[in-house]
Amino acid sequence: MTFDEQLKLETQIYLKKSFHGLTALSLGLLLLLLLSRPVFLYREIPLSTMLLAMLPLLSIIVFFSPVNKLLFRRDDSIELLFVALFFSWLIFISSLLFYSVNFIHAATSIIDILVLAFGISLLPSRNMFFSSVVVLCAFHLGINFIYISGVDIDVWADSLRLACFVLILLAGHKVSEKWFKRAITKEVDNQRLIKELEELSTQDGLTKIANRRHFDNVINQEIAHSERTKQPLAIILIDIDFFKKLNDSLGHQEGDKCLINFANMLKNIANRPRDICARYGGEEFILLLAETDLEGAIVVAEKVKQQLERLAIAHPDSSVSDKVTVSQGIAVFKSGMSEDQLCHLADEKLYQVKRTSRNYFAY
Template sequence: MWATLISLFLSVVFLANTKMNSTSLLSLHQATVFLAPIVIIASIGTVMFGLFKGIEVSNKVLFLYLFTLEVTWFFLLWKLFENGGEMYAEHAALTGVESLVDVLVLTLAIALFPDRRVMLAAVFPLMLFSFFIRLIEIPSNPLFPATKLFCILAILVTGQKVLYSWFKKAIVRDVEKQYLLTQFRRMALVDGLTNISNRRHFDEILSQEIRASERNNHPLSLILIDVDYFKRLNDSAGHQVGDECLVALAKVLSGICHRPRDLAARYGGEEFVLLLPDTDLSGSCQVAQNVRDKLAAIKLDHPDSELGNYITVSQGVSQWREGMSADDFISEADKLLYSAKSTGRDRYVEG
């Protein structure tokens, strides 16, 4: 796109200069004819880039387009050199053509700098063209064009290496930055032990789901879960076993929350919470019973429970009602959880 815009800009400048320069050998009609291939190809490129904006164009198509554009410039440059030599004193035509070549070399070098071979394939023919027309015009002094050719070539190769190195480092830094941002966000929203959502993420989603329920009047339920006699488990079996218990329970809850908007989160300590959009009280009670069944099936040992040899949980099941805030919703589930614990544990109480 960069080469296309520069080509169109230079075409406009060339036409304007031809019109304003009364001594120009080329008439406006001739200049228009010579520029027509460039304008046509550049216009096709503009349309192509506009139509395929945001879509990756194949390298073959791009290289074919740039090759065609460069050929049209060769045609114009040769016509300028051929006609200009008859009109201008000394080597003015040569100077003008060389200036155009230098601009084109710089333009293509900038446009193609990520790929050194492609860049050199595009700019080297132009540099050779500039070299040979100077030899044709001033055959007695071949040293200057040869020196210019090799110096510019060395500058382009060295500059490409430096720019590509900077470009690559910038891309790597950007990728690393995006990765770190993703990791930081994950750390901010995911519990480090159980690898499910944490309290902060739950609070954010709860607020969103309450607003959604207010808009569409769909049911929303919440289950607050607490591991029975968890302190005794830590005291008798050790904190490592306690952590393993929490991780296992988190896996059970994650497996139960299979719908896209269902959320399982660690609420704090040995407390967990399930947020169930589009689920009424009856449905959430089925989920609570499913939690009990799944937990009983995996048989996590508890050496100091008054309810048996395995881990159990108490649950408070609540459904959101119009006018309830997030705090009210959680508070009601917490009261129901307390009721489940005070009436024997290993059960759920709904409300």
């Protein structure tokens, strides 16, 4: 996964968790306002009016869980929920201020809390962070200047306090954004390292196909699947003829090239999702052919022989051809067989070819 993909994923995860926290905070603030209504000066606001003003907020909080299953299918859905919650708060505060100017103290306190809460919740989303903070601050200042008449409040001192608070929040956002991206960079590096280690444990270093360890793991699974479903299973053990002579005459570099080219050819032949092409050891390779009977395995063995002839890798010291050839042993799984028994049968068929003719296959 690239940095941008990981950043997008982590941002969505962070925003979803933050939205849960923000809805919980919103519910707590609403309950606090209801409980404190008889005590404070805004008690003249009818309870029915407060509950009516709370409806948009309560709708988002109460119906968030069932709705998010549908909305979260879109990448921008969580941002839409933030916007809905944000404007629900603005509508709620404006509605209560319309009924009572004495609500101004509670309103400005709530806005201060919302500036901090939305600022933290929208940390990875820079545009939404700045938009929410700017709108809330403008709303706060607007309340101060519009409702100043008859209200005992030092507007300029309050505005200066709000400005200092926002500056601190913006500085914190800049630091947190760097930390967030650095953490994602580290996560991407860790994932890449884990992937490389997994490949090293399952992949042959030279040919880049599966190694024997991976083959051993997969064949046990396929044997169990074949026993359960009664579907056929075949393997082909392949040995490059006179490979040691090729190494001795042309050198190890040419020998490595031969192994790599042959492995790539096998990978193209065994190309179904459950087929496995693995380096079994040295110049030996093995094909695992899921849901393949003897006839199908023979077709694959013929294809290996024909495509290798087309590949035409030079072999000056071969006793059977001036090109590289292979011997193949085919084994088909029978119920009750173990991995060792199946591979041993393929090995026997392979050496039957090597003893008699080479450049062919036995089954």
